[in-house]
Amino acid sequence: MALDGQKTAYTYIGTTPDRPDGLDKVTGRARYGADISLPGMLHGAVVRSPHAHAKILKIDTSKAMALDGVKAVITRADFPDGLEGEDWNLQENCMAGDKALYDGHAVAAVAATSPLIARDAAKLIEVAYEPLPHVTDVDAAMAEGAPVIREGAADFSVPDGLHPNVVRYFDSGRGDLEQGFAEADLVIEKSFTTEAAHQGYIEPQACLGQMGGDGRGELWVTTQGHWFVRRMCAAILGTEATGLRVTPSEIGGGFGGKTTVFIEPLSLALSRKAGGKPVKMGMTRSEVLRATGPTASASMDIKMGMTKDGRITAASGTFRMQGGAFPGAPVDVTTMLAFGNYDIAHVRQVGYDVLANRPKQAAYRAPGAPMAAFATESVLDELCRQLHLDPIDTRLKNAAREGTRATFGPKYGPIGLVETLEAAKAHPNYRQPLGPNQGRGVASGYWMNWGGETSASVAISEDGSITVSIGTPDIGGSRASMALMAAEAFGVPYENVRVNISDTGALGVNEPTHGSRATYASGLATIRAAEDCITKLCKRAADKWEIDAEAVTWEDGCAKPSGPNAGDFPPMPIAEIAAEMGETGGPISGHFEGTPAGFSGSFGTHVVDVEVDPETGRTTILRYLVVQDAGKAIHPAYVEGQFQGGAVQGIGWTLNEEYIYGEDGRLQNAGFLDYRIPVASDLPMIDTVIVEVPNPGHPYGVRGVGETGITPPLPAIANAVREATGKRLCDLPLRPSRVLAAIRGKG
Amino acid sequence: MTRRLHVSTTLNGDAVDFLCDPRETLLDCLRDHLGATGAKEGCGTGDCGACSVTLDGRLVCSCLVLGVEAEGKEIGTIEGMADGETLHPLQRKFIEHAALQCGICTPGILIAAKNLLDRNPDPTETEVRYWLAGNLCRCTGYDKIVRAVMDAASELREAS
C-alpha cells in the first residue's frame, strides 16, 4: 500500500477524535516545565545586565554567598573555555564573558533553598560595569561609525569594506534584471521595516536540572527538542552528551523559541556546584522578553516590475536583518523565500546578517519568511492596484506550480499555491460588500517545511495494544495525529494506540518539533515503524500456520493468508499474536531511523477585511480567511488550529507587537501589558479552508502546516489598510499613531 | 529569613493549611505549598490570566493575591472543576472542539469561562470575547475556545 503509491481511502486519517492528553490538560494534571519538584531541590535565579553593552569589570559574589540558604553562585568562570562557533555563541549567550551584550544578558546565577532567598541573593551580587556605546537598530548597526559588537565575527561570505557588524552575506539570483525591468510597464520600488516580535508562548522557560561532579545528570525541561537541549548543554558545560538524560515536560507553547537553551545549562552548572542537588529554574515574563530569543528585525528594499496584463517581469530585494549580538538572523531563509511564490525569470536577492545589542534571536514560526512576505507581497499588491488588476487573478497568473523552477533554484514538485488561490477566490469572504473606511487585502505565503533526523519505535503490548514512542514534543495535538497514523497503518482503533514522547535515553536522536516537521517526519517514522512491526507480526502468524511469511498479508489489525494458495486459515488478530509472543520469539516491536527528505512546502493564501477608524487610526479585523495546503490533514481540527493560531500571531505582529528600545538601549516593554499580543476581544472568528494536494514524499501525503500561517497576515493586513485608507504603510507594526499620521498625510 | 505565617483556608471544598512567607502570592502558595499546580504563571503581573482561580466565588488572578489573603476564604481551582470522573461540560467541550493546543492557558480559561457562565448562562459571542480578554492564548487564535464556551453554555442551558 503505502510503499508503492499513496493510500487514498482512509479509515482513521481525517477524523477528529479527542486528543489523548486532553483529559490531563482540562483537569490541571498535565505537568509542564515548572510543575515538577524533587526532594532537596534548590531554586535558581539569574543576575542580568541592566546595560545594552558594557564591559564587566568585576563580579563580587561574597555578600550573596554569605546569605543563609545560598548554596551556589556561578559566573562564566564556572564554564569551560575554548568553545568555538555556535557552541561558543550559545555559551556566551547563556552567561556573559567579558562583556554584557544586551539588556538582560545573564552575568551570574545563584541557587538557594527557596525562590525568595535566591531572588534576594541575586540582588546581593555586585557587578561593576563599564558601559560601552551601543546600537539596537539594524540600519544604524551597519552604518559607518557604529559601535563594533565583536571584531572578527564575520564569516568568509562578507565582502570587503562592510562594517564589522555585518557577519554573513547572501547573494542569489538568475536572469538579467535590467532586461526584466525593461520589459515591465510599471516598476515599483519601496523600502520596508519590520520590528522584532516575540513568540509569546504563555509558559515561560522552566526546568529542573541535576548534575553531579561526574558530569552525569538529568534535566526536566519545557522544550521543543530535548536532543538539541542535551547537545547544547553538554557543549556549554564541557560534558559528554550521553551523560545527560533530558526528559521533556508538557510544553506550553514554543513557536520556535524553545529550540535552544537559556537557563537550562545554568541549572545544571548550579547543581554541579551545589553538590548535585537538583536546581529548579524558571524565567519571569520580563526575563523571557528581555533575554530569550525574539525574531529578527528587518529593513528591506524591494523592486518589482509588471506588464499591463499582470505578468511579473523582474524582482529584486535587499534584506538587512539584525538577530541580536550573535550571527543567525534568518536572512538566508528570507532571501530564499522572498519571491518563492512566483515564476519569475529575472530575480536577485541580497541579504545581510547584522549584529546589534539585542538578545540572540531564536526561531519564530516560519523564521525569516513573514518579513520578506510583508515587503514583496506589499509591492505586488501596489502593482496590482496601480494597474487595476485583481490581486488573486494576478497571483494565479504568476503562481509557482509543479515544474516551476523556484526563484531559489530547484523545481517544485506538486504544490498547492494555485489551489489555495482558487479556493480563496471562490470563498464568500472574497465577495462580501465593504463599507466606508473598510478594505480587503490578499496575500500568499510559503514555508518549505522540513524533515530532519528522526527515530521512532512501535511496540506491541501483551494484550495487543500499541505503544508508539516518538521524540518530537507535542505542542498542538501531534500525539493524536501519530495515534491516527498508527491506527491507520495497523488497522486498529485509535483508542488502542498510546503515543509517548520519549526522553533522550529511550530513542535515537530526534530533531525538535520545528520547521513544521513533526507530523511529517515523526508521522512518517511512525508509519514505517508500524510497517516494520507488521512484517514481524505476519512472520509470527506464518510460523504458526507453517507457511511462508510472504504468503501472509496484514489487514484490519489481523494477519491473513494472502490468497487461497497460501492456505485456509481464519484471520489472526493482533491480540492473539501478542498474547503468545513470549513463546513465539519474544517481544515484537518496529523501528524507524532516518532523515526523511521527501518534505514539501505548504502554500497559503489569506483574505482579510479591516476597518480603520479615521479618528484614532485603529485597525479592526472584520473578517479573516486562511486557505492553506495541508497535503493531507491527519486531524483536521488541529490543522485548522495551526492555521488560526498562525494567522493571529501574524495579526499581532502586524498591528501591535514590537520590541521598543529606549535611547539607553534597554527594552521598554518587557511585559504582556506593553508587549500586547492579541486578546479574544480583538478578533473575529478565523475562517479556514483546508486544501489537500498530497505530498508524494509522505505515505499519507502530509506536508506540515505549522509555519506558513504566520507569513501572509503581515502583507494581507497592510494591503487591506491600503484599500481602507489609500495609504501604503511600509513599517510594522501598524500601530494607531502610525496609521493616523499616514491618514493625515504625515506618514 | 522572614517569619512564615500560618494560613488556614479551603481549597476546592477541602480544609487545608500552609505556612508561607508574607511576600508569596496565592499562586506561589497553591503551586509550592499545596501541590496544586493546575494554575500556571504566565506573567506574574496580572496580564495573562493563566493563574485564574476563584476566591469566595470571585474570579481573581492568583498572582496578584497574597497567600495570606486566602485566610478563611474558599479557593476554587481547576483541580476542583470536574465532579469526580465527570467532567464539567466546559472541560468536555474544550476537548471536543480542539480548543486547546499546548494547553497552558486552558486551566485559567476554563475557570474564567465557568465564572462567566455562572453569572451569564446565555452570553453572546462578544460577551464571551470580552470576558476572556484577560486570558491570553497564544496558540489557538481563540476561535475554537469561543466556540467551545458557546457550545458548553447552550448544553448547560438545555440541561437546566
Ligand code: FES
Ligand atoms: S500569571 Fe497571573 S495573570 Fe499572568
Ligand code: FES
Ligand atoms: S493553547 Fe497554548 S496558550 Fe492557549
